[in-house]
Amino acid sequence: MRSLLLVLAAAAFTAAFADVTATCGWEGSDTILGSYGDIIASIDTDPIHGGSQSLKLVDDQASGTPQAFVAWVTGLSDGDVVTASFWRYDMTPSASPSCRIWGHWNDDPGDIEGYNGSAGGQEEYGPGTGWDMAEYSWTVVEGHTGLVIEARTYSEPGDTVWIDDLTVTAPDGCTIVVPSDAQSLDSETWAAIKATF
Numbered sequence: 001m002r003s004l005l006l007v008l009a010a011a012a013f014t015a016a017f018a019d020v021t022a023t024c025g026w027e028g029s030d031t032i033l034g035s036y037g038d039i040i041a042s043i044d045t046d047p048i049h050g051g052s053q054s055l056k057l058v059d060d061q062a063s064g065t066p067q068a069f070v071a072w073v074t075g076l077s078d079g080d081v082v083t084a085s086f087w088r089y090d091m092t093p094s095a096s097p098s099c100r101i102w103g104h105w106n107d108d109p110g111d112i113e114g115y116n117g118s119a120g121g122q123e124e125y126g127p128g129t130g131w132d133m134a135e136y137s138w139t140v141v142e143g144h145t146g147l148v149i150e151a152r153t154y155s156e157p158g159d160t161v162w163i164d165d166l167t168v169t170a171p172d173g174c175t176i177v178v179p180s181d182a183q184s185l186d187s188e189t190w191a192a193i194k195a196t197f
């Protein structure tokens with residue numbers, strides 16, 4: 001929680017339009033905030049986009065599209081815009097495994113598992129020639145107050161993608177939760193965040 005607050009405070013003082021920004025490079029031991037479907041998330045050291053670690057996602061279900069929750073934005077109002085990006089890695093052009101950035105509404109600020117419908121996401125699956133940046137912007141509609149940002153994997157069981165260098169920007173006054181980059185705060189950090197809701 002401490003690192004998150006520092007990020008938010010720094011962003012609030014420096015952003016031109018008073019947006020709040022949170023980042024994650026998976027440089028600590030936190031992996032993901034939650035998931036839908038069966039996906040195995042772990043910290044890896046090859047390949048990496050920045051720093052010395054990345055997030056490895058392995059599809060662990062027979063069919064469908066597992067989702068790894070990588071960020072959670074609360075305090076939203078209609079018309080607000082949330083933009084998120086991360087770098088994704090696969091080496092299979094026009095074939096699985098692939099990865100897209102996606103989102104769903106969650107109007108319960110106390111439960112990351114809440115679900116209030118798909119918010120849509122990225123159309124294209126990337127070139128599949130190494131690292132490329134996946135980015136999407138959502139505009140809040142229909143009274144939604146929270147958004148969970150997902151890394152979706154499109155793959156067969158066992159297929160693997162990596163992601164790194166997540167950035168999420170939301171209007172001033174919103175709260176953004178991302179996995180902590182702090183090495184020593186890992187499990188305590190997320191527990192503390194959950195306890196505050």
Ligand SMILES: [Ca+2]
Nearest residue numbers: 025050051053
């Ligand atoms: Ca990294």
